[in-house]
Amino acid sequence: xxxxxxxxxxxxxNDGLHIPxxxxxxxxxxxxxxxxxxxYDPLGSKLFEAICELPEYYPTRxxxxxFDLHGPEIAxxxxxxxxxxxxxxxNCAKAANLFPLLQPRQYVPVDISAEFLLDAVERLRQRFRxxxxxxxxxxxxxxxxxxxxxxxxRRLFFYxxxxxxxxxxxxxxxxxxxxxxxxxxxxGLLIGIDLAKEHAVLDAAYDDALGVTAAFNLNVLxxxxxxxxxxxxxxxxxxRGFYNPAQGRVEMHLEAQTVQQVTWRGGSxxxxxxxxxxxxxxxxxxxxxxxxxxxxxxxxxxxxWTDPKQWFAVIYARALSH
Numbered sequence: 001x002x003x004x005x006x007x008x009x010x011x012x013x014n015d016g017l018h019i020p021x022x023x024x025x026x027x028x029x030x031x032x033x034x035x036x037x038x039x040y041d042p043l044g045s046k047l048f049e050a051i052c053e054l055p056e057y058y059p060t061r062x063x064x065x066x067f068d069l070h071g072p073e074i075a076x077x078x079x080x081x082x083x084x085x086x087x088x089x090x091n092c093a094k095a096a097n098l099f100p101l102l103q104p105r106q107y108v109p110v111d112i113s114a115e116f117l118l119d120a121v122e123r124l125r126q127r128f129r130x131x132x133x134x135x136x137x138x139x140x141x142x143x144x145x146x147x148x149x150x151x152x153x154r155r156l157f158f159y160x161x162x163x164x165x166x167x168x169x170x171x172x173x174x175x176x177x178x179x180x181x182x183x184x185x186x187x188g189l190l191i192g193i194d195l196a197k198e199h200a201v202l203d204a205a206y207d208d209a210l211g212v213t214a215a216f217n218l219n220v221l222x223x224x225x226x227x228x229x230x231x232x233x234x235x236x237x238x239x240r241g242f243y244n245p246a247q248g249r250v251e252m253h254l255e256a257q258t259v260q261q262v263t264w265r266g267g268s269x270x271x272x273x274x275x276x277x278x279x280x281x282x283x284x285x286x287x288x289x290x291x292x293x294x295x296x297x298x299x300x301x302x303x304x305w306t307d308p309k310q311w312f313a314v315i316y317a318r319a320l321s322h
Contacts, residue, residue: 023228024267032269033278034220036166036252037112037141041223045090045116047216054212056204059162062312063192067098070305070314075101077303077316078190082156086110087140087163087179091120094160099128106151110136144178155187162194162312165249165282169293172283176297183319189299193313195306196284199243206241206250206282214239217252220279230264240276243284252280287313 026033040048052060067074080103086095089109099107107128111117114137121135134149157179164172179189206213217239221232240253253276261270285293290313291301299317306313 020228020265023224024264027224027228027262027264027269027277028267031278032271032275034224035141036280037139038223038227039216039220039280040090040111040113040116041219041226042113042116044216044219044223045111045113047212047219049091050212051208051216054208054210056208057213058201058205059192059194059312062307062309063160063162063314064094064097066305066307066312066314069307071098071101074190074303074305074314074316078102078156078188079154081105082154083108083151085146085150085155085157085182087157087159088112088161089117089120089135091116092124095158096124096128098158099131102156104131104156105154106132106134108134108136108146108150110138110140112137112139112141141175144175144182146182152184153186155183157183157187157189157191159189160192160314162192162282164191165194165284166280167283168281169283172293173296176294176299180298180319185321187319188302189294189315189317189319191294191315191317193290193315194282194284195290195311195313196248196286197309197311199245201311202243202250202284203241206243206252207239211239213241213252217241217254217279221254224264228264230262232262233260236260237277247281248283250282250284251278252282253278285313290315 051057082104083106084095084102084104086109089111092109109117109121117135117137121133125133167175218234218237221234221237224230225232236257237254238257240255243250256271256273256275259273261268294301294317298320300320301315301317303316304313
């Protein structure tokens with residue numbers, strides 16, 4: 001894990017010793033890159049909260065509108081009393097909005113930013129004292145092994161916000177297969193997936209007028225400085241966010257404004273002016289492709305709900321038997 005945290009948040013799959021090597025390797029690649037998981041330190045998590053409030057950033061409010069419009073039907077389809085496992089929980093607000101409908105028996109929020117997660121769960125416990133909460137500090141991007149404290153009965157994985165788009169389609173399939181392996185005999189997945197749409201809408205969503213997304217992206221360099229002992233000068237970099245139609249994805253990059261030599265523990269790199277560091281992808285799916293992806297991972301899509309513009313889809317998928 002990236003952050004020191006209270007024992008109230010168990011840290012699972014602690015790979016902190018490998019983080020410097022992982023970052024050094026990605027920054028030394030022919031095309032340098034930083035995994036998007038490093039965007040979410042405590043400050044990055046707060047900046048992402050702010051992004052979700054921006055007028056240009058449609059995914060959060062569109063997904064919320066789907067739950068507002070179809071919430072009772074979703075609850076009837078999914079059922080109540082599940083073990084609700086919230087992947088990439090952040091401030092836990094999306095899951096908390098569903099508590100009255102889903103009435104989970106146990107809530108398991110999972111996030112790489114354990115410190116931020118702890119603060120969110122402590123606030124949530126004051127509102128929902130009747131729900132058992134087991135927060136987990138975990139980087140689940142590479143492996144997903146849940147501890148014994150997580151109930152095995154009726155596991156419902158909740159993966160909103162189209163975070164699945166951060167993976168390439170092959171990586172997404174592999175990740176969903178790992179989720180499927182943790183579902184047990186009667187588990188399922190409730191997932192939000194962003195759908196393909198007009199390029200201008202996508203460009204604006206990932207490069208907003210206020211520059212909040214730029215601050216979010218640039219903050220990853222501060223995080224790398226702390227984790228790797230690097231000396232990135234954030235003022236010498238600029239955010240780039242745009243839709244790449246050939247790849248069917250939005251991309252975020254950081255562009256060097258000047259020639260600069262960046263050093264870190266055990267290494268360094270010269271960046272030319274105009275050179276980019278790739279920080280995030282966000283793939284956009286056609287609805288049929290999203291359902292097909294779930295099928296490849298062992299899920300049967302039971303229901304699909306969309307907004308009137310068909311910009312976003314919420315899908316409930318049952319885990320088929322192994």
